[in-house]
Amino acid sequence: MEKLASTVYFENCSNYYHVFCGKLDPADQIQHQIDYHEVCFVLKGQLCHQNCHDCVTLEEGDCFIVPPGFLHSIKELHDNTVCFWLSFQESLIFPGYQHKNLYRLFGTIDMEADNRAEDIKMKLSLPQMERESLQKLFDCLIYEQESISEQESNAAILIAAIISIIARNYFDNPAMEQKLDRINEYSSIMLDCVRYIDENYMKPLTISHMSKHFAVSPSTFSVMFPKVAGIPFKQYLNRKRISSAVALCADQTLPFHKIALMCGYHDTSTFYRNFIKYIGVSPSSFRDNMQKSEN
Numbered sequence: 001m002e003k004l005a006s007t008v009y010f011e012n013c014s015n016y017y018h019v020f021c022g023k024l025d026p027a028d029q030i031q032h033q034i035d036y037h038e039v040c041f042v043l044k045g046q047l048c049h050q051n052c053h054d055c056v057t058l059e060e061g062d063c064f065i066v067p068p069g070f071l072h073s074i075k076e077l078h079d080n081t082v083c084f085w086l087s088f089q090e091s092l093i094f095p096g097y098q099h100k101n102l103y104r105l106f107g108t109i110d111m112e113a114d115n116r117a118e119d120i121k122m123k124l125s126l127p128q129m130e131r132e133s134l135q136k137l138f139d140c141l142i143y144e145q146e147s148i149s150e151q152e153s154n155a156a157i158l159i160a161a162i163i164s165i166i167a168r169n170y171f172d173n174p175a176m177e178q179k180l181d182r183i184n185e186y187s188s189i190m191l192d193c194v195r196y197i198d199e200n201y202m203k204p205l206t207i208s209h210m211s212k213h214f215a216v217s218p219s220t221f222s223v224m225f226p227k228v229a230g231i232p233f234k235q236y237l238n239r240k241r242i243s244s245a246v247a248l249c250a251d252q253t254l255p256f257h258k259i260a261l262m263c264g265y266h267d268t269s270t271f272y273r274n275f276i277k278y279i280g281v282s283p284s285s286f287r288d289n290m291q292k293s294e295n
Contacts, residue, residue: 017088045081190228
């Protein structure tokens with residue numbers, strides 16, 4: 001099994017990006033992943049770009065972009081191979097530079113990486129004019145990085161321009177447009193799912209129930225829901241239920257088994273376990289503490 005490396009480029013640079021032109025770092029030639037978006041643009045020579053599903057050859061004018069955590073390896077096929085390399089945090093260009101294609105690109109590659117890594121495009125071939133534009137932008141970004149009076153806002157503008165060029169070519173086919181339309185549709189459906197849970201958390205909700213109710217597959221629901229809600233379905237549902245239980249505990253006349261039922265828990269032991277998990281104490285201790293604070 002190949003060694004797994006985690007490449008870090010940022011010790012002596014901006015905390016948000018790093019760019020250079022030259023040869024590969026030896027760590028990139030074994031399987032590795034980084035915590036940043038990674039872009040490569042081939043100036044001359046050839047590269048072999050490989051993940052566990054695919055292996056492609058990049059030549060002069062080709063590029064790729066991969067999301068954080070993507071596991072891949074890169075190998076130079078010729079001694080004269082030279083590339084531009086860019087790694088950056090998404091937060092550098094969002095939310096200040098809101099551009100439709102940027103949101104489309106990041107949303108698409110993040111979903112592909114979470115759902116099916118083999119869907120990530122390992123290679124993009126750019127038209128000649130796009131290649132020239134990309135090279136000029138990279139040259140300016142390197143100059144900006146080396147500048148004594150470096151301004152991250154300037155770097156953000158240049159990186160946004162680079163990604164915009166890549167995005168135009170990433171979506172330049174009907175199949176990708178259809179995929180994007182599905183992603184946008186699913187995002188809208190997931191917002192409806194969140195509202196549905198907020199209003200119906202006391203009912204016996206499951207992934208199977210939600211996927212049938214909103215006409216999506218369980219696997220798609222499991223991938224897309226956290227992207228909208230920020231956390232997985234089960235965790236969101238339990239947090240909502242326990243939040244309601246906390247409010248109901250203020251009513252001293254309500255027994256805990258009734259509170260559990262009112263919040264969607266038909267098993268009292270599950271209610272107690274989740275209450276302790278999210279609040280840190282048992283329902284009875286929480287109620288006692290409320291009484292003491294009132295007195």
